[in-house]
Amino acid sequence: MSPISRGFTRRRQSTADTTRVPPGQYVTGDFPVLSAGPTPHTPPDQWSLRIDGQVDEPVSWTWEEFLALPSETPTVDIHCVTKWSKLATTWKGVSLDVLLEYVQTEAEYLTAWSDGGYTTNLALEDVTDGRAWVAYEFAGEQLESEHGGPARLLVPHLYFWKSAKWVRGLTLTPNDEPGFWETYGYHNHGDPWLEQRYQGD
Amino acid sequence: MAGTALPRRLSWQLGRVVELVDETARTKSIVLDVPDWQGHRAGQHVDIRLTAEDGYQAERSYSIGSAPEDPHLVLTVERLDDGEVSPYLTDVLMPGDELELRGPIGGYFVWEESLGGPLLLIAGGSGVAPFRAMLRHWSAAHSSVPTRLLYSSRSLDDLIYRKELLDGVYDGVEVRIALTRHWPDDWQGHRGRIDGQLLQKVAWTPSERPLVYICGPTGFVEAAAQSLVGEGHDPRRVRTERFGPTGT
Numbered sequence: 001m002s003p004i005s006r007g008f009t010r011r012r013q014s015t016a017d018t019t020r021v022p023p024g025q026y027v028t029g030d031f032p033v034l035s036a037g038p039t040p041h042t043p044p045d046q047w048s049l050r051i052d053g054q055v056d057e058p059v060s061w062t063w064e065e066f067l068a069l070p071s072e073t074p075t076v077d078i079h080c081v082t083k084w085s086k087l088a089t090t091w092k093g094v095s096l097d098v099l100l101e102y103v104q105t106e107a108e109y110l111t112a113w114s115d116g117g118y119t120t121n122l123a124l125e126d127v128t129d130g131r132a133w134v135a136y137e138f139a140g141e142q143l144e145s146e147h148g149g150p151a152r153l154l155v156p157h158l159y160f161w162k163s164a165k166w167v168r169g170l171t172l173t174p175n176d177e178p179g180f181w182e183t184y185g186y187h188n189h190g191d192p193w194l195e196q197r198y199q200g201d
Numbered sequence: 202m203a204g205t206a207l208p209r210r211l212s213w214q215l216g217r218v219v220e221l222v223d224e225t226a227r228t229k230s231i232v233l234d235v236p237d238w239q240g241h242r243a244g245q246h247v248d249i250r251l252t253a254e255d256g257y258q259a260e261r262s263y264s265i266g267s268a269p270e271d272p273h274l275v276l277t278v279e280r281l282d283d284g285e286v287s288p289y290l291t292d293v294l295m296p297g298d299e300l301e302l303r304g305p306i307g308g309y310f311v312w313e314e315s316l317g318g319p320l321l322l323i324a325g326g327s328g329v330a331p332f333r334a335m336l337r338h339w340s341a342a343h344s345s346v347p348t349r350l351l352y353s354s355r356s357l358d359d360l361i362y363r364k365e366l367l368d369g370v371y372d373g374v375e376v377r378i379a380l381t382r383h384w385p386d387d388w389q390g391h392r393g394r395i396d397g398q399l400l401q402k403v404a405w406t407p408s409e410r411p412l413v414y415i416c417g418p419t420g421f422v423e424a425a426a427q428s429l430v431g432e433g434h435d436p437r438r439v440r441t442e443r444f445g446p447t448g449t
Contacts, residue, residue, distance in 0.1 A: 002258065002301055003215065005251040007293040010259075011285040024250075024260040026285070033419045033443055036309050038426035038436045083260055117437065146423060184308035185211075197248075198306060200210025 022192035025085040040115035053171035055103040076156035079192040093135030107172035115166040120179035159190040243334035244311035247304030264330040268337030279327040318346035325417025349375040356383035407433035
């Protein structure tokens with residue numbers, strides 16, 4: 001039971017649908033940027049996306065090949081562990097269901113890896129059945145590099161550090177291997193509705 | 202980017218406000234006595250949770266401005282006019298009040314003696330808070346790591362930790378202040394924003410492999426990081442943290 005903070009009252013009169021805002025989060029209209037290092041600027045002609053690891057045969061796409069894959073335009077709410085949520089964001093990208101059809105695997109996990117060295121781990125069941133994309137447009141525009149362009153992972157049902165910016169590959173793994181923030185004390189799964197911010201939550 | 206495990210559970214705990222220090226007209230340092238605090242590393246942050254009488258809660262993160270060696274935990278908070286938590290912390294909170302918090306959080310944007318240097322800290326506005334923890338740790342550890350702080354502020358009046366930074370408390374640390382809007386006529390420091398030329402002067406050379414930490418608003422961090430990487434500095438030795446007003 002939390003003690004009352006003397007003199008504290010709600011100041012944000014959110015017009016947002018509060019049933020869409022997980023505990024401990026507030027709704028923001030802008031799109032804050034959080035990254036652990038400098039923003040990489042990989043030009044599309046030097047970009048590729050690769051699926052490797054525990055697969056029958058690794059597969060990769062150039063930028064042009066990737067854009068030719070069937071795309072979707074999800075509208076989703078996103079939730080950052082630093083407490084902001086942004087509702088009804090619009091994206092364009094390729095579903096991981098589409099990408100994973102190109103490989104045969106018995107893996108149950110994957111590590112997404114990015115330009116700049118960032119990694120994050122996800123269970124396959126969290127990124128299949130229409131719940132994850134590799135996105136390359138935000139709000140109808142090409143995804144800006146500070147927000148993860150040319151392409152980033154989009155896994156809106158988990159805290160946004162799981163939606164790796166500047167994604168370049170998905171390595172399928174038999175075991176769950178903690179990624180960058182997961183190694184620094186953040187929660188391994190990161191479900192915002194269960195407030196899984198840090199280890200032990 | 203190898204990490205260090207942080208295995209224990211972060212429980213909410215109570216700190217008692219010992220003192221509130223006016224840093225600038227809009228920034229205060231909250232000095233807390235946290236009986237169950239298990240220590241931290243310089244550069245880490247905490248989550249604060251406020252609870253209203255109707256049960257409404259709000260959580261925010263704040264950098265720790267005190268060193269691991271300090272007796273009290275210090276949080277330096279800038280008042281954001283349209284904020285919900287920061288105006289409470291700067292305007293309502295009083296000595297003797299209890300504050301619910303948990304931490305320490307984050308293990309990447311940290312510096313400790315063993316990481317070496319040369320160490321370059323680049324701050325924009327209230328982004329200086331985690332660097333105070335690092336400088337105090339540097340002092341407490343009697344570090345010989347060559348260290349420079351480059352701090353951009355609108356004016357002298359907006360300078361957080363003004364006295365200790367200008368009075369040379371961190372003997373051996375090169376402190377350089379850039380004032381971007383107003384400066385005294387006899388101002389000897391940099392006038393205007395931090396630019397590539399200033400960075401080149403302050404940042405050592407890429408071959409000296411400085412370990413760089415940049416903290417401030419997004420645009421500030423992006424510009425400084427991009428400039429350093431463009432000069433040939435190893436991006437893996439440039440660590441960033443962005444906060445402050447996000448605009449709308």
